Amino acid sequence: MSRSLRYRHPEIREHLASHYVLGTLSDRVRRRCERLIRRDSEFEARVYQWQNRMNRINDELDPIAPPARVWSNLQTLIDAGSSQYSQPSPRSGFWFALPFWRSCAALLLVLCLGLLLQPLQPLQPLQPTPPAIQAVNYMAVMQSVPAQSEPTMVITAYKGDAPGRSHLHIQWNERLSQEQLAGLSLWAISRETGEATDLGALSRAQSQRLLSKPEWLAIKDSAELLVVRGNAPDGPVLFRGPCLQLSPWQDQVSPG
Amino acid sequence: MRSDLWNSQIESCLAQVKLQQRSAFEELYQLTNGKLYALTLKIIPDRELAADALQESYTKIWRNASGYRSDLGGGWAWICQLTRNSAIDRVRQAQRRPESPEDPLLDLLVGDDSGLWQQNHDLSRCLNKIREEPRAAIVSAYLYGLTHSELSERLQTPLGTLKSWIRRGLKELNQCLEA
Numbered sequence: 120m121s122r123s124l125r126y127r128h129p130e131i132r133e134h135l136a137s138h139y140v141l142g143t144l145s146d147r148v149r150r151r152c153e154r155l156i157r158r159d160s161e162f163e164a165r166v167y168q169w170q171n172r173m174n175r176i177n178d179e180l181d182p183i184a185p186p187a188r189v190w191s192n193l194q195t196l197i198d199a200g201s202s203q204y205s206q207p208s209p210r211s212g213f214w215f216a217l218p219f220w221r222s223c224a225a226l227l228l229v230l231c232l233g234l235l236l237q238p239l240q241p242l243q244p245l246q247p248t249p250p251a252i253q254a255v256n257y258m259a260v261m262q263s264v265p266a267q268s269e270p271t272m273v274i275t276a277y278k279g280d281a282p283g284r285s286h287l288h289i290q291w292n293e294r295l296s297q298e299q300l301a302g303l304s305l306w307a308i309s310r311e312t313g314e315a316t317d318l319g320a321l322s323r324a325q326s327q328r329l330l331s332k333p334e335w336l337a338i339k340d341s342a343e344l345l346v347v348r349g350n351a352p353d354g355p356v357l358f359r360g361p362c363l364q365l366s367p368w369q370d371q372v373s374p375g
Numbered sequence: 376m377r378s379d380l381w382n383s384q385i386e387s388c389l390a391q392v393k394l395q396q397r398s399a400f401e402e403l404y405q406l407t408n409g410k411l412y413a414l415t416l417k418i419i420p421d422r423e424l425a426a427d428a429l430q431e432s433y434t435k436i437w438r439n440a441s442g443y444r445s446d447l448g449g450g451w452a453w454i455c456q457l458t459r460n461s462a463i464d465r466v467r468q469a470q471r472r473p474e475s476p477e478d479p480l481l482d483l484l485v486g487d488d489s490g491l492w493q494q495n496h497d498l499s500r501c502l503n504k505i506r507e508e509p510r511a512a513i514v515s516a517y518l519y520g521l522t523h524s525e526l527s528e529r530l531q532t533p534l535g536t537l538k539s540w541i542r543r544g545l546k547e548l549n550q551c552l553e554a
Contacts, residue, residue: 134542137545141517141541141545142460142516142520143516143521143522143541167444167448167452167453168448171452174449174452174455174456175499176484177414179484181413183412184409184412186426189412189426189429190408193430193434197437260391260445262446266444343446361445363386363390
């Protein structure tokens with residue numbers, strides 16, 4: 120049986136996934152497994168399942184503080200990112216061959232995110248402790264379907280300080296070319312019922328988009344956000360991302 | 376078991392590390408460094424070498440966070456697996472055999488009298504359903520990153536028998552966890 124056929128056998132796949140997580144595979148087989156993880160999403164899901172199961176053991180470890188040099192070295196490495204992190208990765212292509220532009224775009228993305236995360240803060244000199252910044256309440260890091268190596272966009276939701284002031288915003292990953300948003304709609308999938316709530320056309324969220332009370336509640340209760348082509352939730356899913364709560368919020372007298 | 380809040384903090388940090396946000400990476404480091412150093416020390420008992428391996432693991436987390444699939448599993452489990460793999464690579468490159476000191480944690484995880492280990496979660500319940508020898512082999516392999524040969528030596532068991540324990544033990548574990 121050829122290797123590729125052998126790796127389709129359920130028992131062999133199970134054996135590989137479990138032993139990969141356990142750590143008992145030889146280096147050669149482990150590398151082969153890692154290649155299989157990258158190109159076979161079903162196998163990847165099996166590995167994640169074993170990872171999650173066995174990880175309970177790590178919960179029993181008592182923390183031990185590492186030497187301070189670990190963090191200071193990491194900072195140095197990240198600061199030197201243009202040389203350390205711009206080395207050609209296994210992915211090839213125009214983008215990855217241009218470290219300078221890549222670093223510039225990464226910087227631009229960080230700046231954009233900085234602005235995004237502080238939408239109501241007026242421009243002022245840097246201070247050690249920033250004054251009241253409006254925190255992101257919910258965030259979904261959206262991946263294209265099938266997933267690419269980088270997330271495509273970040274969708275954030277902010278609770279308004281008055282009824283009708285909650286809003287939604289999207290920010291594209293500046294490293295990727297922006298796709299046309301016309302004809303795409305955004306949906307919140309309830310973590311309780313799995314039902315989809317329409318959050319309207321995606322193009323509306325490019326500028327600051329105000330949310331109605333039901334829309335805010337749908338985001339609050341959502342497990343994930345979906346971007347689909349068309350106006351129905353059963354349309355082709357183009358992007359999806361789990362919805363995370365990043366900060367608490369208090370309801371207003373008349374929320375919305 | 377870590378709290379839900381702690382886990383959601385990890386998820387949030389990882390989502391932002393995917394976008395190369397340094398502040399999120401620093402927060403992730405603050406949240407996890409003690410646990411990950413403890414995990415690494417199980418595989419590499421030498422503190423200095425383990426610190427080097429830990430640094431390498433965080434470098435990989437920073438560089439490879441985009442490969443994490445939050446739709447398939449928890450971020451903490453992904454981070455731990457990445458850290459274990461890095462530590463195992465280091466140990467094997469150095470061709471060093473992990474030491475085998477007495478480890479109360481192993482007794483806690485493997486012993487029959489494991490009331491201290493959380494009985495209410497599936498892994499401990501299912502591990503306790505399989506025989507002690509396969510249980511010890513599976514937990515030791517995971518905790519110390521040992522190969523079959525190293526385990527065979529440590530548990531003073533023929534290699535074939537050891538492999539068979541692990542294979543059958545994992546199968547039983549899988550059946551129990553999926554039941």
